[in-house]
Amino acid sequence: MKITLVIVVYKTVLNKSVTYCSLLNAIKGKNEFFKDLSIIIYDNSPEIQSFDKSQFEKIKVEYQHDPRNLGIASAYNFAWSWAKENGSSWLLLLDHDTNLTEQYINKVFNLPKLTEDIAAVVPKVHSGNSMISPVYSHSLRPLHIELPKPGLQEQPVMAINSGALLNVKFLNEIGGFNQEFPLDYLDHWLFYEIYARGHKVWLLDVTLEHDLSVMDYSRVSLMRYKSILNSEVNFYKNYKKDLFPSYKRQLLKRFLKQALTVKNKKIAMYTLRMLFST
Template identity: 60%
Template sequence: MKITMVVVFYKQKPEESKTFQTLKQTLFLQKEHVKEIELILYDNSPKSQEFHPLDYEGMTISYIHDPRNLGIVSAYNHAWARAKENGSQWLLLFDHDTEVTFAYINEVVNLPEFSQDIAAVVPKISCENTMISPIYSHTLRPLQEKPPTPGIQEVPVMAINSGSLISMAFLNKVNGFNEEFSLDYLDHWLFFKIYEEGRKVWLLDVELEHELSVMDYSRISLQRYQSILDSEGKFYQNYKKDLFPSYRTQLFKRFLKQVLTVKNKKIALHTLKRLLSK
């Protein structure tokens, strides 16, 4: 079974990435499986990083430098095109800050033959002792509900991109990743599309740790927060339309909370502007 993997970087050497470091400690040791895997390191940094793929014997690794920094969607669509060329059945997505484990890699390289109904295979993802992915997508407050259990997910869920295996048959049907979402909410669109197309998600009984800076307002720039707001509004207004009224209400509650608890009041101002926009 062929798998194409893509890890997206920004202003970081591949060897400094938690994802790449833990891939070396897990996947790279699976000598009998790495021949069927192509790894793409996609670097959105302004300047190219020094990297030598030939240092890693037995692995097919390519380093792509794209100084345009068009977000993760350009990296994913490049990887999708490469996966079509090399006949991969799955495309595996990674951010730079996911801690890959032996248990997860063993699941990936020993995937059973799933039916065409399964468009994505995902692990449990935790951040700071909280399971953040996958989550049920019928509510705006999914972390307050009981998390999904391993196996096929009949009820729609949303998973973060990193660690997700996406079926190439599904990606080819929907013509790759939606360029409307260059960075934020691309995962929301992807899993919305999976269930809209009548497909389903399989949840593995393994857990990965992932750093998610957007959970902390003190660690997020105003520019990034604005990007999140823009993508969030677009998603609920144009795709998950049934939740749009609830989203507007939630946005107002978020604004009030930010006024009271967030030190940088410009965060609250950006939320208010989004709330007052159409």
Template identity: 60%
Template sequence: MKVTMVVVLYKLKPEESKTFRTLTQIMNSTSNPFKDIELILYDNSPDKHDFTPPQHEGIHMTYYHDPRNLGIATAYNHAWSVAKGNHSQWLLLLDHDTELTQEYFHSILSLDNIPENVVAVVPKINSENTMISPVYSHSLRPLKDERPTPGIQDKPVMAINSGAFVSVQFLNEINGFNEDFALDYLDHWLFYKIYEKNRKVYLVDVELEHELSVLDYSRVSLQRYQSILDSEVNFYQNFKKDLLPKYRTQLAKRFLKQMLTVKNKEIAMQTLKRFFSL
């Protein structure tokens, strides 16, 4: 099985990325699971890092620097183009802050007889002792609901980008990644498209740790929060339209909570502005 992998970096040397460090440990292990893998390190940092890709059996690694910092959608589309060119069946998406394991790679790279309607394979993702992915996508507060169990997901789910194993043929069908979601809500859009096209997601019974800073307002800048709001509004206005009324109500509740608990009140005011714009 030919696979292309992409790790998106930002303001980090490859060696400083948790994803790349744990990936390197796996590549250097005696039970290296990789065969016929194309690995792209896509660096959105302002300055190019002095990095020479090491050589490892079963894996070809390239470093690509893009100072424009156009987000992860552009990086993923570059990797999709490479995957098409080298006839990969699957594209593996990775952020720079996911802790990878041998168990995870052995699970996804050894999958056989995947049903044709399954176009994405995902692991369980934990952040700070909470399973954050995948979640059922019928709710605006999925972390309050039950979580999916391993196997084919008949009910629509959403999974975060990092760790997702996506069919290149399906990406060809939907013309790659939507660059209107340059950074935020790209995962929501992708998994929405999967179920819109009557395809399925398979959840493997392995867990990965991932740092998700957007769960904590103290670690989110005003500019970053504005970007998240832009993408939220786009998604619920133009795609998941059935949840738009509930989303508007959620914005009102979020504003009140932010006024009480978030130190930077500009974040709350941005929420209020979006509420009145809908």
């Protein structure tokens, strides 16, 4: 089973990337995997950085620098094209701050025989003491309800991008990654498409730690908030339409909370603007 692995980095020195360093440790001495593995480092940083390919002896590795910083969708589409050219059956998505383990790598390269309808294989992902991925996707706030168990996920779930192993045949079916979601909510769209098209997800019995970026209104810029909210509205309005009425009610509650507690009132006003424009 041939796998193309892509790590997307931004303003992060490779040797200080949790993902990059943990990957080196996890594959050390596993020569049996090397013939089936190719790696892409996709760097969205403004400046190119030096990259020592010798650290990945016997593995095909590509470093791609793109200072335009078009987001992860463009990076993933590059990796998808590369995977097709190299005859890979699976594409493994990673960002720069997921802590990979030897157990996870072993599980990925020793998958059970999967049925044709499996479009994605994902690990359990924890942030602190909470399991954040995957979660059932039939509600807006699914983290406090029953969590998925390892194995085939018959009911729709949503998982974060990093750590997800995607079937290249499925990506071919959907035409790659949707540029409507260059950064935010790309994972929501992807797993929505999996179940909308009659496919399924397989959950590995293995756990990864991930540094989840939780929005802090005291640190997030108005421009960044606009990007997140625009993608969020697009997803619920045009894709997950069954949840759109509930989403609008939640957006109203968010505005009221922001108006009371967020110092930058432009953030609250943008929420109100989007609420009345949908």
